[in-house]
Amino acid sequence: MSMDVAAVTREIARRGHALIPSFVTGEELKRATAGIEEYFPDPETTADGTLDVGAFKHAVPFPFAANALNRLVLDPRVVEVAERLLGTRDILLTSSFVQAKYGTAYGDTKDQALHNDTWAVNSLLPPRTDGVYQRLFGIVYLTDVTVDTAPTYVAGRAGDLGVPLITADRKATYGKDAYPDLYARERPVEAPKGSLLLFTGDLVHRGSAYRGRHGRRLAVFFNLHSAAARWTGKHLWAMLPASPGWPDFCDLMAELSPGQRQLLGFPVPGDPYWTADTLGRLADLYPGIDTAPYTAALRERG
Numbered sequence: 665m666s667m668d669v670a671a672v673t674r675e676i677a678r679r680g681h682a683l684i685p686s687f688v689t690g691e692e693l694k695r696a697t698a699g700i701e702e703y704f705p706d707p708e709t710t711a712d713g714t715l716d717v718g719a720f721k722h723a724v725p726f727p728f729a730a731n732a733l734n735r736l737v738l739d740p741r742v743v744e745v746a747e748r749l750l751g752t753r754d755i756l757l758t759s760s761f762v763q764a765k766y767g768t769a770y771g772d773t774k775d776q777a778l779h780n781d782t783w784a785v786n787s788l789l790p791p792r793t794d795g796v797y798q799r800l801f802g803i804v805y806l807t808d809v810t811v812d813t814a815p816t817y818v819a820g821r822a823g824d825l826g827v828p829l830i831t832a833d834r835k836a837t838y839g840k841d842a843y844p845d846l847y848a849r850e851r852p853v854e855a856p857k858g859s860l861l862l863f864t865g866d867l868v869h870r871g872s873a874y875r876g877r878h879g880r881r882l883a884v885f886f887n888l889h890s891a892a893a894r895w896t897g898k899h900l901w902a903m904l905p906a907s908p909g910w911p912d913f914c915d916l917m918a919e920l921s922p923g924q925r926q927l928l929g930f931p932v933p934g935d936p937y938w939t940a941d942t943l944g945r946l947a948d949l950y951p952g953i954d955t956a957p958y959t960a961a962l963r964e965r966g
């Protein structure tokens with residue numbers, strides 16, 4: 665699907681978030697949904713109705729078994745938004761996971777407090793929210809999101825709202841008692857399945873409880889930062905080659921562009937890491953990978 669990258673970047677720069685309906689559609693949406701359903705099955709269509717939904721409460725980290733899901737996290741349009749917004753081409757995937765919230769028939773889900781994502785989970789330093797230090801977050805909703813089906817609530821950017829990123833009690837969350845105005849301002853993001861919500865780290869927002877009795881909300885989360893913010897803790901891939909999903913991941917690595925591979929830590933073509941030897945071994949590791957961009961840059965360097 666086409667996405668107006670320039671307009672989306674402008675909107676995010678102006679108000680800290682943008683909703684992109686039809687981010688994923690048609691067969692791709694079907695494949696991504698089938699991929700997430702492997703982790704979070706539908707209790708209402710499960711044959712004998714005995715599915716233990718309690719077992720599906722936990723988020724599952726990237727990479728996912730289905731490459732249709734992995735592709736959503738490495739989407740070149742989103743990379744371009746990040747590059748424009750942060751003003752750098754050195755963008756990294758901080759982390760990504762899939763998660764489900766089920767209807768009240770299967771137990772209660774929680775209303776989160778309003779919070780920002782600049783700091784608490786990934787960094788020991790006070791956050792900066794300008795230029796190359798910004799962080800970009802995405803949520804792809806793979807089911808329709810209404811007020812009853814756990815929408816994300818958005819209040820606005822911390823700076824616009826006049827609230828600190830780290831509060832006096834050293835939190836990045838804003839309780840209802842101390843910050844009633846934020847709760848008066850918040851609005852639910854209702855979105856058809858296949859929509860993407862993109863937002864900056866300083867957006868004051870929250871996840872909400874699933875109020876409907878049946879159904880579930882399926883979502884893919886990811887976030888990006890630039891290599892310049894080297895203090896931002898990121899997901900590690902240490903055990904990935906030993907995982908059962910490695911062959912499918914190898915297929916994905918062969919399919920990605922050098923720019924998308926950069927998100928996962930690959931050096932750019934032209935980086936001194938690339939030699940005739942490392943390129944030969946790369947081709948062995950990821951059968952079918954096109955090493956031409958790296959080889960061309962190596963030749964240019966002489």
Ligand SMILES: O=C(O)CCC(=O)C(=O)O
Pocket residue numbers: 776781803814815816817869870871872
């Ligand atoms: O699930 C959502 O809609 C938002 C979740 C969120 O803000 C968080 O987990 O930090």
